[in-house]
Amino acid sequence: MSKSAPTPAGTIRVTYLGLVNAYLVPEDDGLTLVDTTLKGGVKRILAAAEGLGRPIVRIVLTHAHDDHVGGLDALAAQLPDVEVVISTRDARLLAGDTTLDPDEPRSKLRGGLKGASTVPTRTIEPGDHVGSLRAVAAPGHTPGQLAFLDERDGTLLCGDAYATVTGVATCAKPRPLFPLPALATWHRPTALASAEALRALDPARLAPGHGPVVEDPGAAMEAAVARSR
Numbered sequence: 001m002s003k004s005a006p007t008p009a010g011t012i013r014v015t016y017l018g019l020v021n022a023y024l025v026p027e028d029d030g031l032t033l034v035d036t037t038l039k040g041g042v043k044r045i046l047a048a049a050e051g052l053g054r055p056i057v058r059i060v061l062t063h064a065h066d067d068h069v070g071g072l073d074a075l076a077a078q079l080p081d082v083e084v085v086i087s088t089r090d091a092r093l094l095a096g097d098t099t100l101d102p103d104e105p106r107s108k109l110r111g112g113l114k115g116a117s118t119v120p121t122r123t124i125e126p127g128d129h130v131g132s133l134r135a136v137a138a139p140g141h142t143p144g145q146l147a148f149l150d151e152r153d154g155t156l157l158c159g160d161a162y163a164t165v166t167g168v169a170t171c172a173k174p175r176p177l178f179p180l181p182a183l184a185t186w187h188r189p190t191a192l193a194s195a196e197a198l199r200a201l202d203p204a205r206l207a208p209g210h211g212p213v214v215e216d217p218g219a220a221m222e223a224a225v226a227r228s229r
Contacts, residue, residue, distance in 0.1 A: 016041030030057035036071035062159030064093035066112030089144025111184030140191025154204030164211030168220035
C-alpha cells in the first residue's frame with residue numbers, strides 16, 4: 001500500500017494502482033474517508049484504517065465518477081453504519097440520473113458514471129461542514145463536484161479540480177502525459193473558474209484525486225491556471 005506522509009492534521013493518502021487516491025481524515029469520533037477509489041482499492045482502504053486503529057465513520061465523495069465512487073458499495077456493505085455524504089447535485093449522478101439542469105451548460109457529461117446502489121445518508125452544499133472539512137464549490141469536472149478544505153491545517157482535498165501526476169495541472173485542459181482528468185471533464189470553462197477559485201483559497205497543501213500531495217502549492221496552482229486559459 002502506498003501512502004503519503006501524514007499532514008499536520010494526520011490525513012493519510014491511500015493510493016490504488018499508483019494513480020487513484022482516497023484520503024483518511026482523522027476526527028474526534030473516528031475517520032472520514034474522502035473518496036473510495038475503485039472496487040479493487042477497498043482492501044487497501046480498510047487496511048489503512050485498521051493500521052491507524054480507528055473506524056471509518058463517514059464516507060465523503062468529491063464527485064460521482066467511477067474512480068471516486070467505485071468502492072462505495074463494497075465499503076458500505078462492510079461498514080453498515082457508515083454515513084455517506086455527497087453534493088446534492090452529484091447525488092443525482094450517483095443514482096444514475098444524467099440529465100442536466102436548465103441553467104447548466106449543454107456540454108456532454110464525460111467519464112465513468114455507472115453510479116452506485118448505496119444511497120447517501122446526507123447531501124450537502126458548498127459552505128456546509130463535514131467534521132473539520134468545509135465543502136467548497138468546484139464544478140466543471142462534474143456539475144456538482146466539491147472540494148474540501150480542512151480548516152485545521154489548510155489541506156485542500158480537491159477531487160479532480162487539479163491533478164499532480166506529472167506536476168500540478170487543472171482538469172480544464174489536457175496535459176499530454178496525463179490527460180485523463182481533462183478528458184473526463186464535463187465543462188472546461190467552468191472547471192477553469194473553479195480552479196481559479198480554489199487557488200484563491202491559498203491552501204497549505206493540495207491533496208488531489210490523482211497524484212501526490214503537494215506542499216505550499218500556490219505558485220504551482222497559479223501556473224496551472226495560466227496554462228489552462
